[in-house]
Amino acid sequence: MMRTRPLKVALLGCGVVGSEVARIMTTHADDLAARIGAPVELAGVAVRRPGKVREGIDPGLVTTDATALVKRGDIDVVVEVIGGIEPARTLITTAFEHGASVVSANKALLAQDGAALHAAAEQHGRDLYYEAAVAGAIPLIRPLRESLAGDKVNRVLGIVNGTTNFILDKMDTTGAGYQEALDEATALGYAEADPTADVEGFDAAAKAAILAGIGFHTRVRLDDVYREGMTEVTAADFRSAKEMGCTIKLLAICERSADGTSVTARVHPAMIPLTHPLASVRGAYNAVFVESDAAGQLMFYGPGAGGSPTASAVLGDLVAVCRNRLSGTTGPGESAYADLTVSPMGQVVTRYHISLDVADKPGVLAQVATVFAEHGVSIDTVRQQGKDGEASLVVVTHRASDASLSGTVEALRKLDTVRGVASIMRVEGE
Template sequence: MSKAKPALRVALLGCGVVGSQVVRLLREQADDLAARVGAPLELAGVAVRRLGRKRDADVDPALLTTDAEALVTRDDVDIVVEVIGGIEPARSLILAAMAHGKSVVSANKALLAEDGATIHRAARENGTDLYFEASVAGAIPLLRPLRESLAGDRVRRVLGIVNGTTNYILDKMDSTGASFNDALEEAQALGYAEADPTADVEGFDAAAKAAILAGIAFHSRVTAADVHREGITEITAADVASAKGMGYVIKLLAICARSDDGRSVGVRVHPAMIPRSHPLAGVREAYNAVFVEAESAGRLMFYGAGAGGAPTASAVLGDIVAVARNRIAGTRGPEESTYADLKVHPMGDSVTRYHVSLDVADKPGVLARVAEIFASHDVSIQTVRQEGRGDDAQLVLVTHRASDAALSGTIKDLRDLNIVRAVASVMRVEGDDTP
């Protein structure tokens, strides 16, 4: 009969929405987790800001501490789980833990997207694991398939919805005709949006996730600063209605793609119109979904709850189990892979289609003059729709594929035309090549 292995001790940084669920799962699933790992998992301590605060989880007060650095450097701690978010003190605490030989599980997308190089280097130099599945798309197993299951393949593109708050808002605008502000208020009332929703609605959250995805998918170092970012605050009910009338829906997309020559990658986050026949169009409310296109595996789709305490804690627990198994076996998980060292090309080099809405004078020759401007920048028009409104008209044009730089030049020249009253909206069109 084999001798029972000693328990592995887990230090938890943060006991908020996600941390409290991690505590609950460690307690409720203790026997199953021990069987899966090969040794018991014990909670060594929980670092919090305020000891007296009421918490969702039933935590033994003796485990609580405000001295996070002392906790992560204790000799009896094997694994440190960081769910406090932000850059500091999270970075310093993770580095201190690794310096003391602790493996780390993190859900911190902002830190990994801003300074992942430092964290990965510390893990390598100290011989510890760094797992971070929960940093992107909540409960959806996404990073490990990219990092491990597709390690023998060549990823061409990653396209997806990675922010539940914005997806909920845009879904409500599409299904009910609500304005952006009304849909945001509803999201806040239901707890899908923070009191300050800037990180979500301005695309910062999605941009951090896109940087992490691109880095893993293309074996290159990508930071949040490399990501072209646009939010959804300028999307109007009229934009949504126009897209709907053409058989499209508007989504905030994270798009990571190799260039045609394979020498660089584009990483961008922005609203885009996608056909209602596209699988991403059916992703409702606060759910996430990501397409991965690889040369041999073809097109894969990952779908599920992208946020929330329990779903994110599920991903954290999966990483804890993986790290614990590695420690027992005396091995480590995969390190950061940046061998390809592909450069991130500027947004102007990105190629897609565009939906352009113009308020113009309703008189002969307007369409011809507008078409000349598009042609002068080598932007080909696919469809045109015009609606008269007295002395003015609305001109809606959808282009063939063109570079972002060419479209920007086109829009600049259109704004200089006296027959163009206003460029009402410019929206990228994606997904026509994905069944």
């Protein structure tokens, strides 16, 4: 039998995602009630600009006092889609204190203060769900923390930012330069007026911290994630990648060490073979590749941003939290029992593609090879082109630590015959 008293939902934020959440709650009200076992009622909407017309939302529900809304005491679930650190953090903890569970899409806050938010939820016996914080509509958080709870996850490798994937895909398929591809992404609405969070990897780094924490049962904060943006990727890099049978993607990579005692989390551009499943992810789509002991290799793919896809994830969490509310239970909380060491970037081991501008004269290759050998970095292949006293030297290494590669590059820069280090790109997915 369905409970007749509705579960009351407070919505914090009514932008692209929030307005879509409200629309779906209204248009799918009967289906949601049937799935939950009780009706859900939008009890209030907190916004910054109350005078704006919001189609389908009763103006009487709109308020600028978000704090009063979450303190009401009759709110069952707070949906937070305002983003940022404050006031979101205070509003979420206040919601817990006044008896509400929380559904959030706030990747930045969860990456920075996830442990404290989980502790507050547990203290007050409430849920904290955040499927929408990573990869939009793609079911990823729940599979990692529930479906794979009995397995050992060793690696999470993914494209988790649609804007950067659109830009790099355009550079790859059309030969466009970075700025040209960015301009197109902006015109189409994929990139913000200020794209820094996307193109410099901040957005992906927050998502990497969340994925690593869940996958490895270890607290990983945003500050633990190595981050490198993609603004320096050039058309020449793509030409080199194609010669190697690769393409370039901005990847979030979370790995458990071979001995199982530590983890690393990083975001940076990388060359990946065209045979890898992530190489075929086009446009603004996201995809995440998960490797575990028992399940093997799993791929999660779909739209990673936008109002409707993100709202889909929010509503999925809302249904789960409301069901828990009716049954008097809570879902999985934080799992950080493993408490593994988070290792610095210098300990990461991978392959590298290094492009050098050098003098076109005898002995240069020998000098360069000597520097690599002195730093313990083994060379796999070398390609050299020269003209009019100038030359380009492309070196692809075997696997080496990031610290060893950094030492190698520093020494190369000091050679008189090396005019400059044009590009350094990691090679992943092999």
